[in-house]
Amino acid sequence: MQMGSTVSRGAIRLGPFRLDHPFIIAPMAGITDSPFRRLMRRRKSALVVSELVSATGIQYAGKKTLDLLKYEEEERPVGLQIFGEDPDHLCKAAQYVERLGADFVDLNMGCPVPKVVKRGAGSAMCRDPLGLSKVLSAMVRSVRIPVTIKIRTGWDANSRNALEIVRVAADSGVTWVAIHGRTRAQGYSGLADWELIGEIKAKTALPIIGNGDVSTPELALEKVDRYGVDAVMVGRAALRNPFIFEQANELWSGRGYRLPDSGSYLSLLEEQRELLLGAYEPRYAMIHMRKFLAWYSSGFPGCHEFRSKVFTISDPEVVWDLARLFFEKCTSERDMKFLSQPFLMGGHG
Ligand SMILES: Cc1cc2nc3c(=O)[nH]c(=O)nc-3n(C[C@H](O)[C@H](O)[C@H](O)COP(=O)(O)O)c2cc1C
Numbered sequence: 001m002q003m004g005s006t007v008s009r010g011a012i013r014l015g016p017f018r019l020d021h022p023f024i025i026a027p028m029a030g031i032t033d034s035p036f037r038r039l040m041r042r043r044k045s046a047l048v049v050s051e052l053v054s055a056t057g058i059q060y061a062g063k064k065t066l067d068l069l070k071y072e073e074e075e076r077p078v079g080l081q082i083f084g085e086d087p088d089h090l091c092k093a094a095q096y097v098e099r100l101g102a103d104f105v106d107l108n109m110g111c112p113v114p115k116v117v118k119r120g121a122g123s124a125m126c127r128d129p130l131g132l133s134k135v136l137s138a139m140v141r142s143v144r145i146p147v148t149i150k151i152r153t154g155w156d157a158n159s160r161n162a163l164e165i166v167r168v169a170a171d172s173g174v175t176w177v178a179i180h181g182r183t184r185a186q187g188y189s190g191l192a193d194w195e196l197i198g199e200i201k202a203k204t205a206l207p208i209i210g211n212g213d214v215s216t217p218e219l220a221l222e223k224v225d226r227y228g229v230d231a232v233m234v235g236r237a238a239l240r241n242p243f244i245f246e247q248a249n250e251l252w253s254g255r256g257y258r259l260p261d262s263g264s265y266l267s268l269l270e271e272q273r274e275l276l277l278g279a280y281e282p283r284y285a286m287i288h289m290r291k292f293l294a295w296y297s298s299g300f301p302g303c304h305e306f307r308s309k310v311f312t313i314s315d316p317e318v319v320w321d322l323a324r325l326f327f328e329k330c331t332s333e334r335d336m337k338f339l340s341q342p343f344l345m346g347g348h349g
Contacts, residue, residue: 008254015175019046026235035275055084055093083108085120110349123184136172146175156185178209188345198227217247239295265327286316299338
């Protein structure tokens with residue numbers, strides 16, 4: 001089936017990067033590791049960002065922490081995201097990211113998790129614009145690669161100060177700001193406030209990436225048109241529809257897109273399997289893949305039964321065979337309602 005078409009548009013600029021279109025996979029801890037980032041780049045996410053990595057952890061150079069910062073050439077443009085509250089650690093971590101050769105360093109200022117905000121990191125950084133100004137300026141001075149930030153709209157309904165933070169970021173030399181349209185207090189409840197994102201965009205020259213609740217390629221395009229944002233980040237919806245960036249790119253280029261068929265899913269699964277087995281041992285690769293199989297299958301007939309099998313069978317090869325069989329059979333009858341239903345209501349940004 002061919003889905004809608006629109007006015008043809010071309011490449012965009014985001015900071016120093018020239019991108020074919022403005023649709024980007026959002027960073028997600030435990031999900032956007034290097035294999036999945038490569039998969040999403042191949043499925044046309046315009047750039048990729050790692051999950052959050054502790055700036056203080058980088059100072060201690062633990063293997064687990066440093067492994068999170070590994071990336072492959074095919075991911076470029078690739079940013080590595082750090083978080084922390086210690087300005088010295090943040091600057092040193094940014095320099096480490098630069099030495100690794102990443103294209104930009106992103107500072108997580110949206111994480112709502114108590115363990116993180118209690119220390120003054122993540123979304124707590126937005127509570128002290130003056131202090132933030134010093135930290136951001138120091139980070140920008142300490143590296144040559146772009147420094148970018150990802151924030152929420154504010155701490156709570158009474159302090160939605162994202163515009164002030166964007167101004168501080170612009171004055172400090174930050175290259176762009178990604179805004180998840182919820183306050184820290186909201187967590188993942190309610191809806192992302194795109195009106196506020198649009199108002200902020202209208203008041204700043206700094207590139208703004210809008211984020212939150214974009215569940216279809218049509219909505220991704222609509223966000224650019226309606227709110228004037230420079231780019232759109234899509235997180236959870238890409239887990240249920242890993243073709244969303246290809247589809248949004250087709251719409252951006254003025255073409256319609258075809259819904260994925262069984263062949264699209266089978267090649268996606270094969271690629272992801274190869275990428276995971278290249279990075280992890282087979283048992284871990286399968287444990288990791290189970291989550292994706294559950295997300296990819298949602299809305300297809302028999303998805304509940306498929307999921308319960310996937311999570312109870314322990315032999316990785318049997319699970320892979322089951323997955324192939326499932327997607328071979330049933331790609332034409334997806335219940336699209338599933339795609340806009342809330343899920344995964346918790347995360348680090
Ligand atoms: C499981 C999960 C993990 C996340 N981890 C991160 C993270 O490491 N860094 C970050 O900036 N945001 C993180 N986020 C937030 C997302 O990047 C995004 O802002 C949020 O999910 C809203 O976008 P969406 O509605 O398109 O999913 C995470 C979200 C989820 C669901």
